């Protein structure tokens with residue numbers, strides 16, 4: 001099939017690359033000229049395991065190309081994916097300007113039947129707006145060309161995006177009744193990903209649009225719920241890690257997504273929970289669960305700094321604090337709404353210097369914060385802690401799981417470790433003589449004030 005994908009971000013680039021890898025001819029379009037120029041020269045703008053190899057192979061074999069020419073991308077394709085950003089607007093609702101700009105471009109260039117597939121995460125009713133925008137532009141051109149719009153939300157996870165795309169748990173497609181071309185075309189697009197069994201679930205566009213928000217809201221709720229339990233555990237002297245095992249073993253609950261930590265971040269959960277809350281409130285429904293999920297998360301992002309502050313009796317001025325992990329989660333360089341950003345801001349406000357180490361996100365950090373005297377980049381994890389007053393862990397990168405505790409204690413000026421991901425055994429920490437402050441673990445309580 002001939003497919004065009006608008007947007008070469010995490011979703012668009014992965015979609016384009018994976019669709020070309022199964023034999024479709026794919027054109028990826030972006031308005032960002034520098035990004036497209038880079039991609040034409042084999043420069044992948046994001047860190048995503050396995051992506052570079054797939055992009056380069058399919059480029060070389062002529063099935064994947066990059067362009068800024070929207071007209072060519074529309075006229076040459078049978079199926080057009082919209083995978084542009086839908087950031088939060090000022091009121092928390094999703095900003096649809098990029099999605100509707102693509103809809104206009106499609107209407108302006110359309111020369112024959114097209115299936116327009118909305119892959120961006122968009123509020124319920126957006127497919128109708130995309131359809132209307134294309135119809136209006138066609139009408140202004142005095143053109144009557146048949147087309148369809150369907151919703152095909154993306155569920156991939158950054159850091160495992162390729163695996164999620166090629167082996168999806170489900171492929172949701174929303175379309176309108178009576179539009180008979182949608183299902184066979186979408187089955188042709190995704191057939192190669194359903195060889196083992198049919199993963200496609202067809203429903204109305206509104207149901208498909210809500211499915212994406214419901215999935216992210218459920219996952220965010222699990223995280224905030226566990227963080228709330230961790231905060232209670234800390235106060236009652238329980239260990240949340242034992243509680244996690246105790247509840248996860250119940251098959252009705254399960255072990256997935258019940259890790260306590262320093263709050264969820266990234267490009268999706270925060271903005272999607274906000275957008276769904278906003279949709280509900282526009283319709284007169286207050287959505288108390290979603291509101292609470294966000295409030296718990298905002299507060300949780302401040303927990304690391306509070307623990308650190310407690311350990312140093314409220315005075316961090318002039319201290320050097322090592323930070324392991326900047327990305328909002330492992331295997332990505334994405335720092336959008338990352339807990340590390342809340343910590344860094346708080347450290348700087350308190351007059352401390354951050355010595356940061358992340359296996360891949362340093363360049364992104366530099367792009368966000370620029371050069372500043374109170375932000376120092378270390379080349380490896382031990383270089384970050386050498387001579388620092390304390391270590392804070394924000395991201396659970398694999399390379400942080402096993403550390404030489406004696407070497408860590410010797411490198412730190414004061415033996416304070418604030419662990420936002422509960423990576424270590426509190427007993428081993430105690431034996432080494434490290435003051436260990438984790439999330440929702442009894443040990444945090446055993447050392448009130450820290451004594452550093």
Ligand SMILES: NC(=O)c1ccc[n+]([C@@H]2O[C@H](COP(=O)([O-])OP(=O)(O)OC[C@H]3O[C@@H](n4cnc5c(N)ncnc54)[C@H](O)[C@@H]3O)[C@@H](O)[C@H]2O)c1
Pocket residue numbers: 006007008009010011012029030031032035083084085086098101102119120121122154155156157158267268
């Ligand atoms: N990142 C994820 O993990 C993820 C997962 C599932 C769904 N989503 C959703 O997918 C959508 C895209 O997310 P992302 O993370 O890939 O975004 P992104 O910000 O990484 O990329 C968006 C790209 O769209 C381009 N763009 C903007 N306007 C354009 C236009 N008119 N024509 C062509 N390109 C244009 C931008 O230049 C940018 O390169 C969002 O709605 C997001 O919520 C994201």
